Amino acid sequence: MNYDVIVVGAGAAGLMAAAQAGKRGRKVLLIEHTDKIGEKIRISGGGRCNFTNINATPKNYLSSNPHFVISPLATYTQHDFIDLVKNYNIRFHEKPLGNYSVMVPHYRSSVCWLRSAKI
Numbered sequence: 678m679n680y681d682v683i684v685v686g687a688g689a690a691g692l693m694a695a696a697q698a699g700k701r702g703r704k705v706l707l708i709e710h711t712d713k714i715g716e717k718i719r720i721s722g723g724g725r726c727n728f729t730n731i732n733a734t735p736k737n738y739l740s741s742n743p744h745f746v747i748s749p750l751a752t753y754t755q756h757d758f759i760d761l762v763k764n765y766n767i768r769f770h771e772k773p774l775g776n777y778s779v780m781v782p783h784y785r786s787s788v789c790w791l792r793s794a795k796i
Contacts, residue, residue: 678706679704680704680705680706681698681703681704681705682694682695682698682703682704682705682706683705683706683708684698684705684706684707684708685708686708686709687707687708687709687711687714687715688715688717688718689715689717689718689728691707691709692707692714692715692718695707726778726779727776727777727778728758728762728769728777728778728779729755729758729759729776729777730755730774730775730776730777731755731759731771731775731777732774732775733750733755733775734750735747735750755777759777762777762779767779768780
């Protein structure tokens with residue numbers, strides 16, 4: 678079988694990459710070594726499925742190249758991701774320090790949106 682894109686790892690970044698490629702009509706193979714895709718997403722924030730922090734800025738990232746995150750964070754913001762979650766009718770709430778979490782039992786919906794991307 679031939680694929681246009683092969684994504685290794687079904688964590689948050691891998692799922693997002695696979696979904697975006699699928700939405701662009703690419704044939705995607707998603708490879709994960711654990712039994713469940715998105716498991717790390719589900720357990721993030723102590724099982725509350727945190728998906729972003731509204732207060733995140735480049736200053737919150739540690740890197741030997743402090744400019745590394747500036748372009749990605751400017752290109753795809755927290756607001757863009759919140760809009761994506763809203764588009765899939767996934768209920769969420771904001772915590773006091775700006776963390777956004779999926780409302781239980783909506784975690785399954787947060788992974789199932791991949792089906793619409795034809796992965």
